[in-house]
Amino acid sequence: MRRALRRSAGSLLVAGMLLLLFLMPAHVAGHAAPSIAEQVDRTTAEPGDVDPPPLDLAEAQRVLLTEQVYRAPGSIARFDEDRVLDRLDADTRILLAPFTGLDRQGGHYDEVRRPLSDWASDQGLRLVLVTGLDVRLMPNGGKAAATELDGLLLRYAHHDVTGPLLLSLRHLEDGTTESDDAEPVRVPADPAQVTEIVDTLRRGEVYHAPGVDAPIRPSEDWAAVVPDLTIRVAQLPASPAADGLPDLLPELAAVFPDDLVVVVHGRWLEAAGPEQQQIDSARFYTFGLWESGFAFWGAPMGALIDQFLLRLGELRVGEPFGRPQVEPILTRELWERIAPWVFSLTALAVGGGSLLWWARSVARRRNAEASALRLLRAQALAEITRLGARLVTVDVPASDADGTARRIADAAERHATARDLLEDTTSSDVVREVLAVAADGHGLLDAADRRRGSDRG
Incomplete structure (x- = not known):
C-alpha cells in the first residue's frame, strides 16, 4: 500500500514537471548570458591586438631540450634573471609564451598545455609555462596567482612575473604556497609629463605615452554607462619594475576633481573621482572577473576599460547585480497557460509530505485492524x-x-x-x-x- 502511494505521488509530480518543461523550452532558448569573451567589444582593438602570434610548439620543445629558458616571439613577461636562474635546477625549464589571443584561448589546453605536459613527462623535465602573464606548473597545471594587489601591480604594470616564477620553483622544491612578490616602488611623477597629460585630457582626448603599442580609443558607450561623469584616460606602457611606477593619478585627480580619471600602466588600471569607494569596487571587480583577459589571453585594454565603466555604472545607478541583463523567460501569455499547472504542482509539493504521512497512518491502521x-x-x-x-x-x-x-x-x-x-x-x-x-x-x-x-x- 505504501509503495503504491509513493509511486502514485511520484508519478504525478514527474508528469507535472515534464508538462511544465514541455511548455517552456521555446521561451527559454536564446536567453543565456553571454560569456566573458563574448562581452569584449572587439571593435575597440587594433588589428593584431586580440590575436598575438601563435606559439611554435615544436620550436619551443627543440630549444628547451638544451636551454633552461626559452622566450617565444610575442612574449611580454619580464623577470629578474639573477633571482630566478639561481633557483633553476638541471631538470626544470621555463617557457615564456605570448598571450593566447581571444580566438585561440578555448583550445589552448588541447593544443599547447597538454602536449607540453606530455613532452615534459617524457623528457623527465619539470616545466613552468608563462602564457602572457599567466604562470602555471606543468604537468599538473597548478597556477601561481597573485594573492595581494602589490603582486598584481607588479605583474600588470611592469609585466614582471618574478614573484610567480619564484613561487613555482619553490613549490617544486618544498611544496610551499607562500608568495614571494617584491614590494612595488612608486616614484614621483615627472612634472613635464603631468603638464603634457593635463593638456591632452583638457582637449577631451586620450593621452598615449610614447611606447604604447595598442592605443586605447574612446568609445561612445563610455558616456552612456556613466553619463554624469567626464571620463579622462591616460595610457602609458609597462615599465621595468626597477624603474618604479610614476605616481600620476594623484596629480591628475587634483586637476580634475569632479571627473573620472583613469590611468593605465601596461595592463594595470587605476582610477579616481567622485564616490571613490564605488570606483575601487568596480576596479577590483574587473580585475577579478577579467583575470583571464588581463593575464592569459590578452584582451585589449580598451575592452577592459569598457567593462570597468560598465560595472561602475551599475554601482552608481543602484543595480550592482543587474549584469548580464536577460530577457524575461515567462511572458504574460505563457504564465496564463502554465499558472494552473504551477499552482497544482506547488500544492502537490507542499502537500506531498502530509499525503505520505496520512497514507502511512492509514496503512498502519489497516495493518492493526x-x-x-x-x-x-x-x-x-x-x-x-x-x-x-x-x-x-x-x-x-x-x-x-x-x-x-x-x-x-x-x-x-x-x-x-x-x-x-x-x-x-x-x-x-x-x-x-x-x-x-x-x-x-x-x-x-x-x-x-x-x-x-x-x-x-
Whole structure:
C-alpha cells in the first residue's frame, strides 16, 4: 500500500514537471548570458591586438631540450634573471609564451598545455609555462596567482612575473604556497609629463605615452554607462619594475576633481573621482572577473576599460547585480497557460509530505485492524471447533419430555450458523457475532447437561 502511494505521488509530480518543461523550452532558448569573451567589444582593438602570434610548439620543445629558458616571439613577461636562474635546477625549464589571443584561448589546453605536459613527462623535465602573464606548473597545471594587489601591480604594470616564477620553483622544491612578490616602488611623477597629460585630457582626448603599442580609443558607450561623469584616460606602457611606477593619478585627480580619471600602466588600471569607494569596487571587480583577459589571453585594454565603466555604472545607478541583463523567460501569455499547472504542482509539493504521512497512518491502521481480525477469527474458530466436539460426544435422549433434545438440536443449529458466517466474512463485527452465536450454542449444551444431571439425581 505504501509503495503504491509513493509511486502514485511520484508519478504525478514527474508528469507535472515534464508538462511544465514541455511548455517552456521555446521561451527559454536564446536567453543565456553571454560569456566573458563574448562581452569584449572587439571593435575597440587594433588589428593584431586580440590575436598575438601563435606559439611554435615544436620550436619551443627543440630549444628547451638544451636551454633552461626559452622566450617565444610575442612574449611580454619580464623577470629578474639573477633571482630566478639561481633557483633553476638541471631538470626544470621555463617557457615564456605570448598571450593566447581571444580566438585561440578555448583550445589552448588541447593544443599547447597538454602536449607540453606530455613532452615534459617524457623528457623527465619539470616545466613552468608563462602564457602572457599567466604562470602555471606543468604537468599538473597548478597556477601561481597573485594573492595581494602589490603582486598584481607588479605583474600588470611592469609585466614582471618574478614573484610567480619564484613561487613555482619553490613549490617544486618544498611544496610551499607562500608568495614571494617584491614590494612595488612608486616614484614621483615627472612634472613635464603631468603638464603634457593635463593638456591632452583638457582637449577631451586620450593621452598615449610614447611606447604604447595598442592605443586605447574612446568609445561612445563610455558616456552612456556613466553619463554624469567626464571620463579622462591616460595610457602609458609597462615599465621595468626597477624603474618604479610614476605616481600620476594623484596629480591628475587634483586637476580634475569632479571627473573620472583613469590611468593605465601596461595592463594595470587605476582610477579616481567622485564616490571613490564605488570606483575601487568596480576596479577590483574587473580585475577579478577579467583575470583571464588581463593575464592569459590578452584582451585589449580598451575592452577592459569598457567593462570597468560598465560595472561602475551599475554601482552608481543602484543595480550592482543587474549584469548580464536577460530577457524575461515567462511572458504574460505563457504564465496564463502554465499558472494552473504551477499552482497544482506547488500544492502537490507542499502537500506531498502530509499525503505520505496520512497514507502511512492509514496503512498502519489497516495493518492493526487486519491483525486484530486474524486474532478474532482464530478465537471464533476455536469456539466453533470446541462446540462441534461437544456436539459429537453429547447423548441425545430418546424422548424430549424435558426439552433436552430440543436444546441439543438448537446448539447444532448455532454451530452450523457460526461456521457459515465465519467462512464468508472479513468483518470484525461479523466475527464477534460468530463468537456470540458459538457462545449461545455452548449455553444450550450447558443447559441440556444440567437438565440431564437433575434427572439422574
